[in-house]
Amino acid sequence: MTTIMGIIIAILSIIIATVMDGNSFGALIGPSSLFLVVVGSIGASLSGYQMADISRMPKGVIISFTGKDPDPGAAVDQLMRFAEIARKEGVLALESQLETIEDEFMKTGLQAIVDGVDAEVVRDTLEIELQALDERHQPIIALIKTMGGYAPTMGMIGTVVGLINMLGNLSDPSQLGLGMSVALLTTLYGVIFANLVFLPVAAKLARLHELEVSYREIVLDGILAIQSGSSPRALVERLESYLSPTQRLGHQERAKGAKEAA
Amino acid sequence: MTTIMGIIIAILSIIIATVMDGNSFGALIGPSSLFLVVVGSIGASLSGYQMADISRMPKGVIISFTGKDPDPGAAVDQLMRFAEIARKEGVLALESQLETIEDEFMKTGLQAIVDGVDAEVVRDTLEIELQALDERHQPIIALIKTMGGYAPTMGMIGTVVGLINMLGNLSDPSQLGLGMSVALLTTLYGVIFANLVFLPVAAKLARLHELEVSYREIVLDGILAIQSGSSPRALVERLESYLSPTQRLGHQERAKGAKEAA
Amino acid sequence: MTTIMGIIIAILSIIIATVMDGNSFGALIGPSSLFLVVVGSIGASLSGYQMADISRMPKGVIISFTGKDPDPGAAVDQLMRFAEIARKEGVLALESQLETIEDEFMKTGLQAIVDGVDAEVVRDTLEIELQALDERHQPIIALIKTMGGYAPTMGMIGTVVGLINMLGNLSDPSQLGLGMSVALLTTLYGVIFANLVFLPVAAKLARLHELEVSYREIVLDGILAIQSGSSPRALVERLESYLSPTQRLGHQERAKGAKEAA
Amino acid sequence: MTTIMGIIIAILSIIIATVMDGNSFGALIGPSSLFLVVVGSIGASLSGYQMADISRMPKGVIISFTGKDPDPGAAVDQLMRFAEIARKEGVLALESQLETIEDEFMKTGLQAIVDGVDAEVVRDTLEIELQALDERHQPIIALIKTMGGYAPTMGMIGTVVGLINMLGNLSDPSQLGLGMSVALLTTLYGVIFANLVFLPVAAKLARLHELEVSYREIVLDGILAIQSGSSPRALVERLESYLSPTQRLGHQERAKGAKEAA
C-alpha cells in the first residue's frame, strides 16, 4: 500500500507546487513524451529478456500496488496446529485440514505428507517450487529495474531530438520557447517514470519476493518437521528463529505456555 | 551537537556569501520549492517502508541533533562496581542498586540476574532486545538516507516543470528571468536538503545507532560476567577489549591498581 | 530475437514520438555524426585489443541478433540415448551415431571415447576447447562493451567541436540555430548507439556465451559419464542438477518412468 | 614535497593559460566564493566528527605539505646496531643509546625492555600506541576527504544562488554577464578546492599515515626481537621482509657480510 500512496504523494506534491507557483498543469501533458519514455524504455530493456517476461510485467506492476506482505507468524501458528493434530491423531488426520489452507505451497507440502511421500522427495518437490518461483519473479523485477535505468536516457534522447528539430527550424523565433518547452517534457517524463514508477515498483516487487521466499522456507521447514513427528513446542522454537523480534513476541508467550503445560 | 552546528555553519556560509555579493536573501525563499522537495522526497521514498517508519522520522531528526554519544567507559566503571558488590554480598545485594541505573537495557539485565533467571535466558532476552533496537532504528535511518537520494531528483523535477511552464508562456519576455529564477530555486532546495539536512542527519543517526549497539554489547557481556561470578578485575580486562585506546587509559590505571591490590 | 526486436521498438518509438510532435525526421540524419560516433568509438576502444578481435566484431553483432539459445534439455535427452546405446551395445556402437550430431563439441567428445582415448585426455581436450571458446568470445564482448562506453564520449566530443566552430563563426547569426542543431546530433547518435546498439548487443552476446559454456559443461560431464559406463538413469539425474526447474520438468517424468522400469 | 609542488604547478598552469588567452586574472578573485566553499564545506562535513578533529585539521594540512616519509631502512640499521649491543653487552647497555633516538615510539619500546618489562606487556603497550595513532589520524583524513566531496556541491549551491539572484533582478540587462561571471566563480572555487587542495591533501595524509604505521610495525617487531635476544643477522632477515626491493638492496649486502663473518 505504501508504494501506491508514496507515488500519489510525490506526484501530488509536483502538481500542488505547480499550482502554488501559478503555473498551468496543462503544459505538462505530452502524449508523445509519455509514449517515447514508456515504449522506448521497454524496447531498450528487451535485450536479454523473453517475451513471456514482458507479458507478465503489467501483472507485476499491479501486485506491487496491491500485494500484501505474507504473514510468517500466522504460518507458524497454523503449522503448530497441524503438528498438534499430527501428533495426536496421526498425519492422515491432516487430510481434513487441507481444504482450509489458502496457501498453495503449504497445501502441496501437506498433501505430500498425507500421501505418505518420502521425506526427501517432499523436500525436493518443494525446493524445486521455490526455485521456480525465483525463476518466474526475478526476470520481471530485473526488467522493470532495467526500464528504470533506461527511462531517463530515453527522456534525454527525446529532448535532444526536440532541440535538434527546434534549432534547425528557427524560421519563427516566437516558437523557440514552445519548442524547448515540449522538448524538456520528455526529460521530465523520463525522470518521473524512472524515479516515481519503475524503480519504486521494482524495489517493492523485490521486497515482496524476498518476503515470500523466506515465508516459504518457514513453511517448508515446518512441513518436514511435522512429517518427522516433531512436537508442537519444538516446531515453534525451530521456526521462530526465522522470525524478527516483533513477530516473535506473540509466539514466545504461547511457547512459554506450552513449556509450563509440558 | 556537531550535526546541528555543522548545518548552521553551512547555511550561514551561504547567507553570508549572498550578503557579501550584495544579493538579497529574499529571492531564495520559495514555499512551493520547499514543499515539493520535502513532501516529494517523502513520497518517492515511501515505497518499501511502513507508515510507522514515517511517523517515527521527526523524532529521529531531533535525536540526530540532540542525542548524546553513550559512554561505554562509564558503563565499564558501573559494571565493575556491581561486580564488586555481587562478589562481596551476592547477586541479591544488587537489587538495591537497580533504582540508580538510568539505562533501561542494563536495568532489565540486572533485574533478570537478581531474579535468578537462567544465564541462557538472560542472554536470549537481551539479544532479542538488541535485535529489536536494530529493527526499530534501521528503517528510519534508511528512509532518511533514501530521502537524501531523492531530494535532488525532486528538485530537478521542480526546475524542469518550472522551465517548461516558463518557456511555454513567453508572451511577456520580461518574465523570463524571473521564471528561470523561480525554477532554479527548487534545484537549490533539493541540493541543500539532500546535502545539508537528510544525508548528515542519516549519517549521524547511523553513527549513534552503531555506538549504542556496541555500548549494549558491552553491558550484555558485563551482566553475564557478573552473573557468572567474575572478579571485578577480570570483568574490566574483558570489557576493555571493546574500548578504544583513549577510553581505555583511565581504566588501565584502575586495573593496575587492582592487580597490585590482588 | 528479443534483441533486434527491442532495438527496433526503441528506435520506432523515437520516430513515432518525433512524428507525433509534428517534427521532421530529416533533421535527425547526419552522416558525419554517424561516422564520428561509430569509427571514433572503434578507435578509442582499440587499445588493448588485437586486430583479429575487431575483424570478428561484425560477426558478433549478427550473432547477437540471430543466435539461438542452446537447448541443454535436448542435450540431456541425446546423451541419455547415447548412454543407453553404450550400455547395451558398447561404446563402439556410438560410431554410427556420430553423423547425426550437429554440435561440434559433442561430436569431438564422442569421437574421442569411440577411439578409446583415455578419460583424462578426453577431459583435457574438451576443457581446452572450452577455454579456447572463452578466449575467442570474451575479447569481442569486451570490445563492444568498451565501444558502448566510448560512444557517448565521442558524441560529446563531436558536439563540443561543432559548438566551438559555430560559436567562433557567428558572422551569420541566422545559422546559430542550425549549427547547434547539427552539433547536438552527434550527442544524440552517441547516446543512441551506446544504449540502443552497443550495450544491448554486448549484453546479449555475454548471455549467449554464458549459456553456451554451461551447455558445453553439461555435454562434457555427460560424455565422461557415458565413457565410465554410467546408466541412462544415473546420467539424467546427474545432468539435471545443471538444469533450471522449468527445463527439469520434462526430464523428471522421463526419469520417473526410468525408475519404474528399473 | 610533491604535494605542495603539484598544487603549485596545477594552479600556475591555470594562471598561465589565463594569461595566454589574454584574460585578466582579477576576474577570478572572489572572497565570497572562497568563504562559501571553505566554510560551507567545513560545516557540511562536520556531522559525525568532533570539534577536536576540526581543530587538528590545519596541522594536518601543514604536515601533508612538509611531512617526510619515514625511512624504514634506517630503522632496520638502527635496530641491528641495538641488537649487536644487546647481544654483546646485555639489554641494560641499551640505556646509554636511549638519548640518541629521535623517534618517540622506538624510545618508548627500548625504555621498556631496558626496564625489564615483560615481553607481552611491551607488545601491548606499543600496540595500543599504534591503535591510538590510527584513532588520532583517521578522523582528520576522513574529514578532509569529506570536505573534498562537499566542496563542489557548495560551489554549485553558490552558483545557483547567484543565478537565482541575477535572473530575478534583470532590470539592468547589462549586468547579466557580470552576474553569471560572479555566480560561476563559486563553481570554480569548489572544483579547484576539491581537486587541487582537499583531495590531494587527504591522499597525501593517508599515504603518510600508512607509511608511519608500517614503519612502527617494523620497530615493534624489531624491539621484541632484541628483547628475545635475537642475533643481528636474524633480526635483519626478519625485518627485511617488510621492506620493498629497493630498500632491501643496501641491507642485503650487509646481511651477506654478516653471514660470511658468521
Next chain:
Amino acid sequence: MTTIMGIIIAILSIIIATVMDGNSFGALIGPSSLFLVVVGSIGASLSGYQMADISRMPKGVIISFTGKDPDPGAAVDQLMRFAEIARKEGVLALESQLETIEDEFMKTGLQAIVDGVDAEVVRDTLEIELQALDERHQPIIALIKTMGGYAPTMGMIGTVVGLINMLGNLSDPSQLGLGMSVALLTTLYGVIFANLVFLPVAAKLARLHELEVSYREIVLDGILAIQSGSSPRALVERLESYLSPTQRLGHQERAKGAKEAA
C-alpha cells in the same frame, strides 16, 4: 601497435567529421588549452608520487605505443632447448648459450645456475627482481591513470575560467561567441586527452606489465626446473599450464612427439 593506431583512428574520425560538416579545423587549435590540460593534470596528479615517477612517464608513453607483447611460447621453446642441453651435457654447458639470450631476466637466472648458486637463492634473487619490476612500473601506470582522471576536471576548470572572463567583459557582445568558443576548447582538450591519450596509454601499459610479469613467472619456473634436472618433456608440460589454449597448440604437438620418442 593497436594503441597508437586506435588513437590515430579516433582523432582522424574527429577531423574527418569536422571536415564533412564543412567546419574549419583551425578553430580547434588552442595552445593555452593544451598547456592547461597537460601541465595542470600532471600537477594535480603529483601528490602521492615521486619526481622519479614523473621523469619516467615519457618513456612509459613511448613504450605503450611501441612495446611488443612478450612471447611466452618462444620462452618455453628456448627453456626446453636449455633443458635438453643441461640433461645431456650438464648445466655448465649452458654457459655457451648465455650470449644468445636477449632477455636480461632469463640471462640472470641461467648465469646463476651455471655459477652453481643454491636453488633457494636463485628463486629469491629472481623474485626480488620481479617485485622490483612491479615497484618500477606500477607508479607510472597509476600516475598516467590519475592524469586521465584529472584531465576532464582541468578542462572544465579552464572552460569555467574562460566563461567567467568572457561574461565579466561583455563590452563587445560580438566577442561573446568567440569567447565561448575558446572557453569550450579546454573542455574538448580535457575530454580528448583523458579518453584518447591518458586512459588508453595507462590501460596498455597495465596490460604489458601483466604480460611481462606472467612471462617472467614462466621463465623463473623453467629455470628452477632446469636446475633441478627436469626432463625437457616434464618442463614443457609444466610450463604449458601457464599458456592460453592458442599458445599451447604448437607446443602440444611437440610434446606429443616427445612422448612418442620417449
